[in-house]
Amino acid sequence: MASNSDSVSDTQRTLYPYVTGTSVVALKYKNGILMAADMGGSYGSTLRYKSIDRLKPIGKHSLLGASGEISDFQEILRYLDELILYDNMWDDGNSLGPKEVHNYLTRVMYNRRNKFNPLWNALVLGGVKNGQKYLGMVNMIGINFEDNHVATGLGNHLARPILRDEWHENLTFEEGVKLLEKCMRVLLYRDRSAVNKIQISKITEEGATLFPPFSLKTYWEFSAFKNPTVGAEGSW
Incomplete structure (x- = not known):
């Protein structure tokens, strides 16, 4: 008969996020969906990895971006591989669209939250099917919504105000x-977990395209960066 300690040891959970990625920002544009994320992976507060892909095509019609725990993101990708494979096995001429994949992810995240074994991620799911653009997000406890532009992490506070001011439905x-790029540059200046190596992806009716990573051009000669106490009372 197994002891209580043996049965407990068989259950493994992500109690704390270890290697994490920061914000994902996405928006609808004229022909489809655009999504951006940097390629940094933080081990605690240390930027340990600088070439982590956090944008992945899912099936024929969807594109997924994730912030949060990287190993949990890999587990989610395994779930989605099984989902797409099962759907393809029907061979009925139909395939899962972005709305169906997003609904599936909301159920997975909420189910794991209810088991007190959450996947420590915030996910962005975008895609195009039959000419219909779709963009939504879901966080680690299952809260989800659909919008014309979404962001996770610090981007939800710093990037979305920019998107509210400047986004319109006829963006080229x-x-x-x-x-x-403007949103990612703002995040780079203010998010200690961000790196300037970013990746942008798009998905249209023709499918997903992941563009090569590139470095953002930055400017650090502002006086506030040189001496942030300039003009402050009691500074010298």
Whole structure:
């Protein structure tokens, strides 16, 4: 007969996030969905990894971005691989669209939360099917919504105000990329977990495209960066 300690040891949970990624920002543009994330992976407060892909195509019509625990994201990708494989086995000429995948993810996250074994991620799911653009997000406790632009992590506080001011439904691809770069630059300046190596992906009716990573151009000669106490009372 197994002891209580043996049965407890068989259950493994992510009690604390170890290697984590920061914000994902996404928006609808004229022809589809654009999504951006940096490639940093933080081990605690240390930026340990700088080439982590957090944007992944899912099936034929969807694109997934994740912030939070990287190993939990890998587990979610395994779930989605099984889901897409099972759907393809029907061979009925239909395939899961972004709305169905997003609904599935909301159920997975909420189910794991109810088991007190959450997946420590916030997910962004976008896609295009039959000419319909879809963009939504879900966090680690199952809270979810659909919108014209979404962001996770610190981006939810710093990037979305920019998107509310500057986003419109007729954004061209070039305008959308420029807007995402602006958001990612703001996050780089203010988020200690962000790196300037970012990746942008798009998905249209034709499928997903992951563009090569590139470095954001930054400017650090502002007087506030050189001496943040300039003009403050009692400074010298």
